Amino acid sequence: MHETRRRRKLSPKASIEDEVAHLRDLDLRGLRARWQSVFQRPPPSHLPRHLLFAVLAFRIQADRLGDLDHETRKVLDRSNANPSGLAMADRLKSLDRKRTDLTPGTVLVREWDRRSHRVMVLAGGFAWNGQTYDSLSKVAFAITGYGATIWMRTARQSG
Secondary structure, three states: OHHHHHHHHHOHHHHHHHHHHHHHHOOHHHHHHHHHHHHOOOOOOOOOHHHHHHHHHHHHHHHHHOOOOHHHHHHHHHHOOOOOOHHHHHHHHHHHHHHHOOOOOOEEEEEEOOEEEEEEEEOOEEEEOOEEEOOHHHHHHHHHOOOHHHHOOOOEOOO
16 A cells, blocks of 8 residues: 555656546546545536536646645635625536537537438427438437437537
């Protein structure tokens, strides 16, 4: 056990990289469990995977290399007008909604069964293969016979 600690001190950069790489492999449930162990409380329920990852990665680095200095913390503390943190939580929820809303004209691209499928987001649904669908789940089912999870990982804005 003493050697493990000594190795970490000798090579903190590699250890940080290893831990952050491990975080990348965790799904949402795993990141929530890691948050609980690091912060000794459950994560905010509205935080999406990418924000859980970012906060945990920051915490790993701050624990090893040093946290924010006192002046920076004071500035950040002053920037939150609501001491309960509800204002920040509301801002994060709003940001998350904007990030996940699909605007008409967006093209979702996903490969399935060695074929690339392009789905256009419309004001009232989704267009794929010359047909209009009222949900992404129905498009995914038409393509695969399965649900919408194939679209959740790959999306890009049309140019």
